[in-house]
């Protein structure tokens with residue numbers, strides 16, 4: 001294993017998939033509550049702590065953006081699924097489905113079309129160019145090499161092709177990670193505030209959690225399962241609690257995993273009851289405040305084809321941005337539908353054709369066309 005002291009590149013990487021337990025909040029007091037943005041409506045940022053690495057991430061984005069010529073187009077492309085931790089010292093979490101194919105493949109197309117790309121992605125999900133090799137169901141990493149440790153001939157051409165592209169676009173691409181929905185939202189807002197101009201495009205392909213556990217309700221430690229519950233202090237606590245409380249559930253006492261307002265309860269029957277809050281609708285803040293001068297494309301993911309276009313239109317109406325790309329989980333690599341306010345082409349299906357290797361080769365040119373048209377309308381204002 002490569003020694004931890006071995007550094008790839010000059011700067012140490014940002015890791016998001018490790019619990020920042022040393023910044024864990026002592027729920028007993030508000031001394032840890034972050035003095036976040038003073039905007040009244042951003043209650044979320046006041047009560048859910050800023051990721052410890054955020055300033056470093058913003059510094060990377062600022063340095064990247066600073067070196068981009070003013071006339072160049074830039075896209076903030078989000079990719080992969082966010083997680084919702086169930087404990088502050090995270091052992092269990094709820095994940096959102098996304099391999100990162102849409103995002104990584106779209107980034108390749110944006111780069112090939114001259115865009116600079118900030119790739120805000122789920123750590124360890126697919127990334128541009130590498131995506132062909134890193135998550136294969138059939139080929140493990142060491143399968144690419146022979147017994148002498150040399151790259152096998154079968155893979156040489158493809159690896160050379162992708163390596164050349166990676167090198168060609170390395171100055172146009174910035175990879176920034178997230179894991180949890182809290183990290184995603186803090187990162188999205190911070191980067192958006194740097195990209196609030198018409199040459200910037202937001203392409204939100206990340207699968208963002210709709211429900212989460214606010215830090216004020218997050219159990220500090222691992223939720224105890226029922227057999228641990230019976231032997232643990234929880235059962236004594238809950239017995240005393242239930243005997244003192246006027247109304248206690250007769251059938252089953254429960255243990256909450258933190259002293260007050262817990263998000264989870266383990267019933268003595270062994271059931272785990274979760275109580276999750278809705279994630280605030282950040283697309284609205286992105287459109288109305290953080291990046292109101294930029295064009296915003298969001299994705300709508302459904303599994304029921306009968307509601308896809310209706311839900312995409314609803315998102316467009318709710319958030320008043322420029323374009324929603326609707327896709328069904330089952331056919332997301334074969335077809336998508338562009339839903340916009342444009343009177344002429346309210347709904348436009350884009351379907352995979354035999355002459356392209358991936359549907360993003362059709363999606364991105366159309367998205368760029370819409371971006372160019374939108375810039376023209378902004379300039380004529």
Ligand SMILES: CC(C)(COP(=O)(O)O)[C@@H](O)C(=O)NCCC(=O)N[C@@H](CSSC[C@H](N)C(=O)O)C(=O)O
Nearest residue numbers: 098099100101102205207208281282283299300301
């Ligand atoms: C995730 C996929 C399907 C790609 O799959 P992979 O290629 O395997 O990565 C992507 O195309 C997509 O639909 N992404 C968006 C999925 C999503 O969660 N969309 C949200 C809207 S953005 S989440 C925004 C938040 N809920 C809010 O309203 O502010 C939704 O459908 O509701």
